[in-house]
Amino acid sequence: MSTTATRRPARGAIVGSPSSSTALGAIVRRGLRDQRRAALAWGGGFGAFGALMVAIWPSLEGSMSELVDSYPDGLKEAFGIVRLDTVERFVDAELLSLILPMALAFLAVRCVVQATVGAEDRGHLDTLLSLPVSRRVVMIASVVVTGALLAAILAVVWALTWLAGTVAGTGISASTLASGLGNVWPLAMVFAGLAALVAGLAHRPSTATCVASGTLVAMYAIDLVGKLADAAEPLRWISAFRYYGSAIQQGFDVGHVAVLTVAALVLTIAGAALFERRDVL
Amino acid sequence: MSTAVIETDRLSKRYGSSRGISDVTLRVRRGEVFGFLGPNGAGKTTMIRTLLDLLHPTSGSARVLGLDSRRDSRAIRARSGNLPGDFAYDERLTGRELLAFFAAVRGRRDLGVAQALAERFEADLSRPLHELSRGNRQKVGLIQALFHEPELVILDEPTSGLDPLMQEEFLRVAAEQREAGRTVFLSSHDLDEVQRVCDRVGIVREGRLIAVEEVAAMRERALRHVTVRFADPVSDGVLADVPSVEHRELDGRTLRFRVRGEIDGVVKALARHRVEDVEITRPTLDELFLAYYGRPS
Numbered sequence: 293m294s295t296t297a298t299r300r301p302a303r304g305a306i307v308g309s310p311s312s313s314t315a316l317g318a319i320v321r322r323g324l325r326d327q328r329r330a331a332l333a334w335g336g337g338f339g340a341f342g343a344l345m346v347a348i349w350p351s352l353e354g355s356m357s358e359l360v361d362s363y364p365d366g367l368k369e370a371f372g373i374v375r376l377d378t379v380e381r382f383v384d385a386e387l388l389s390l391i392l393p394m395a396l397a398f399l400a401v402r403c404v405v406q407a408t409v410g411a412e413d414r415g416h417l418d419t420l421l422s423l424p425v426s427r428r429v430v431m432i433a434s435v436v437v438t439g440a441l442l443a444a445i446l447a448v449v450w451a452l453t454w455l456a457g458t459v460a461g462t463g464i465s466a467s468t469l470a471s472g473l474g475n476v477w478p479l480a481m482v483f484a485g486l487a488a489l490v491a492g493l494a495h496r497p498s499t500a501t502c503v504a505s506g507t508l509v510a511m512y513a514i515d516l517v518g519k520l521a522d523a524a525e526p527l528r529w530i531s532a533f534r535y536y537g538s539a540i541q542q543g544f545d546v547g548h549v550a551v552l553t554v555a556a557l558v559l560t561i562a563g564a565a566l567f568e569r570r571d572v573l
Numbered sequence: 574m575s576t577a578v579i580e581t582d583r584l585s586k587r588y589g590s591s592r593g594i595s596d597v598t599l600r601v602r603r604g605e606v607f608g609f610l611g612p613n614g615a616g617k618t619t620m621i622r623t624l625l626d627l628l629h630p631t632s633g634s635a636r637v638l639g640l641d642s643r644r645d646s647r648a649i650r651a652r653s654g655n656l657p658g659d660f661a662y663d664e665r666l667t668g669r670e671l672l673a674f675f676a677a678v679r680g681r682r683d684l685g686v687a688q689a690l691a692e693r694f695e696a697d698l699s700r701p702l703h704e705l706s707r708g709n710r711q712k713v714g715l716i717q718a719l720f721h722e723p724e725l726v727i728l729d730e731p732t733s734g735l736d737p738l739m740q741e742e743f744l745r746v747a748a749e750q751r752e753a754g755r756t757v758f759l760s761s762h763d764l765d766e767v768q769r770v771c772d773r774v775g776i777v778r779e780g781r782l783i784a785v786e787e788v789a790a791m792r793e794r795a796l797r798h799v800t801v802r803f804a805d806p807v808s809d810g811v812l813a814d815v816p817s818v819e820h821r822e823l824d825g826r827t828l829r830f831r832v833r834g835e836i837d838g839v840v841k842a843l844a845r846h847r848v849e850d851v852e853i854t855r856p857t858l859d860e861l862f863l864a865y866y867g868r869p870s
Contacts (some may be wrong), residue, residue: 309651310680318677326663415661421627422718423678424651571588572627 315425316433323407323437331441334399335448338392342453345386347460349379356382369519379462383453384472384540393476393536394512396445397483400438401504404487407434408567410497417572427572431488431564435556438484439477446473468540475539478552482532483508485559492566495573577636578603578725578756579624584633586623593619595780596633601773606747606757608771608788610764610861616780617760618658621729624758625655638725651679654721658729658760660714668698668705668713675717687720693742707734715743719750726750729760744770765855768792776861795861796833798854802826804847815842 356376360368376382408431411417420430450466450473457464487504494500511531518528528534532555535548579601586593594616601607611617622628624635626646635642637649662671672687691698696712697705705713711734718726731747732740747770750757761767767774768788776784786794796819803811803826811828812818815838821830826849832839836853843851 309648310678314680315678318674321677322674326665415657415659416663418622418627418657419660419662419714419717420678422625422650422655422657423675424647424680425678426647569629571629572622573588 309424312426312429315423316429316436319420319425319430319433320436320440323433324440327403327437327441327444330399331444331448334395335445336452338387338395338445339449339452341391342383342387342449343456345383346379346453346457346462346464349382349457349462350460352382353379366520379457379464380468380472380540383464383469384538387449387453388472388476388538388540390512392449392473393479393533394508396442396476396480397508398505399445400442400480400484401487401501401508403438403441404431404434404484405491405497405500405504407437408488408491409494409500412495412572413497421572426568428564428568431491431567432560435481435484435488435560439481442477442480442484446477449473471544472538472540475536475544475549478549478556479532479536481556482552482559485556485563488560488563489566490563492563492570576603577601577639579607579635579637579758581624581635582633584620584623584635585631586619586628587631588628591619592616592780593631594623594777597777597780597782598633599775599782599785601756601758603756604751604754605772606751606759606770608767608774609758609760609777610762610767610774611760611777612762615762615777617762617777618729619780620777621655621658621727621758621760624727625650652723653725653727654718654723655727656714656718656729656731658733660711662702664703665701667701668696668716671702671713672698672717672720676721679721681721685720685722687716690716690719690746693746694739708736708739711735712739715746719746722753723755725756725758727758730762731759732761732763732766740766764795764857764861768795768855793834796831796856797836798856799830799832799839800850800852800854801828801843801848802850803828804849807846811846812839812842815839 360376376385408417411420411430417430421427450470454464454466454469457469483504486507487500490500490503494503512533514524514527515531515533517524518531518534519525532552535545535551537545537548539545577600579599581597581599584597584599585595587595592614597616597620609617609620619628623630624637624642626642626649629643638652640649642649666674668691669684672684676682676684687698690696691712694712694715696709696716698713698716702710702713711731715728715731718728726747728747732743735743744766747757747759751772759767759771768791771788773785773787774791775782776786806826807823807828809823811823812821812830817832817834817836817838819831819833821828
């Protein structure tokens with residue numbers, strides 16, 4: 293056999309440079325296939341935790357309000373704890389106030405960093421960028437895949453928690469639970485965008501992860517301190533957690549969701565532009 | 574239309590602690606196999622990565638397939654294939670999955686000549702990359718660079734890790750690319766490999782292009798080490814009258830010397846004697862640099 297052929301385009305080829313959307317679609321599809329297990333593992337883990345919480349709710353229901361009443365006011369304010377008189381509020385306090393948003397924000401950082409700076413570190417980016425695909429598309433694809441992964445995890449958590457709550461006869465509201473979980477997505481995506489921004493500058497995955505995760509922790513701390521100390525309250529506006537709130541207690545705040553979504557978009561676009569401009573080492 | 578497929582004008586790239594490349598001006602013609610020869614760390618990979626826009630030039634410019642290497646980088650990569658020096662990708666993928674993914678990114682509906690190449694290189698596309706040896710991974714790397722039959726193939730140390738039989742097969746494939754009118758830019762530190770397949774060679778040292786020569790002319794200039802063991806005693810002046818012979822050393826019935834250029838006179842002179850054994854060694858890269866540069870690399 294010979295690989296020689298006429299100089300006409302080979303059969304099956306699309307003449308010229310394929311569009312960015314073609315490359316983006318292919319990379320996103322590949323990324324989604326790669327993340328299937330992560331969606332099940334993370335979704336299953338947090339879903340099991342949520343299911344456990346709602347399953348034990350009937351046995352705690354009577355005593356939780358008294359317990360919460362005994363907490364100091366400052367503590368309740370800092371952690372957004374109100375009366376735990378419904379199963380949704382209990383899930384909010386146990387899962388959505390700290391654990392899930394922090395974990396998913398960290399996962400978002402990890403996903404974007406691994407698909408960009410991590411790929412550069414492992415030499416995969418040299419191979420991928422031998423194809424007709426821009427660095428900007430690689431970055432955007434990593435954020436799109438991260439967004440889809442987070443949505444899938446939240447969907448699994450919602451399904452398991454709602455199912456357990458229904459089986460346990462708690463009367464859990466599917467829509468309230470969905471709004472509480474859905475509220476986590478834009479917050480985590482801000483940190484996906486932040487990771488994109490850092491990846492646009494850093495060449496080492498450890499540096500990018502440390503900077504983005506450090507900012508995540510710092511933002512949480514600023515928001516917490518701002519709630520506890522009036523002097524630090526004005527600083528809260530720079531923290532993404534300031535716009536997170538609690539969709540279960542206060543309803544879905546469209547304004548805050550918009551702020552977080554726009555922040556995520558701006559950070560991603562800036563990160564993609566920086567990534568396009570810098571060398572791949 | 575320009576006949577240059579790659580054209581650089583004082584292209585330089587300096588970064589970090591790397592020497593990079595400096596003022597490289599080069600023209601690679603359409604339809605030739607061009608060797609980019611130099612020792613490790615000479616700047617070969619930096620040159621390729623700059624042509625592909627993985628690295629942005631510090632100064633100078635490059636045009637590939639008539640397009641600006643920075644502004645039209647994506648279009649260049651659509652029309653070319655590249656094997657990175659250290660080919661690596663997600664090791665969970667099989668060769669076939671990797672090729673299917675790359676075909677999708679390239680907007681292709683099929684795997685082109687991938688299967689035929691796999692048969693020639695005896696590559697197993699059904700196993701995940703992590704289960705493959707370095708040489709077998711390199712075969713997948715070669716296939717992904719060639720399967721879409723690009724106008725320009727850029728290969729960084731392509732035979733690295735391949736066994737001798739597969740190296741031969743690769744050289745045949747490279748020659749076929751030329752026959753099909755395609756251009757091959759091949760980076761290597763192996764003089765023998767470059768001389769066997771390339772039409773012209775650019776020699777790079779410490780980031781600078783020090784010579785571009787036709788391979789035939791390079792062979793003329795290149796020296797070979799020859800050791801001849803005669804069956805009978807010979808006189809001190811044996812082969813002394815052959816112009817291409819230098820540095821003769823006679824030790825009993827064994828004569829060691831160097832041949833620069835034409836070897837025909839040596840063969841004819843040896844034919845006058847009974848010869849038990851002849852050993853010819855090609856020059857090392859250092860010796861080649863000596864020939865061009867007056868000092869080793």
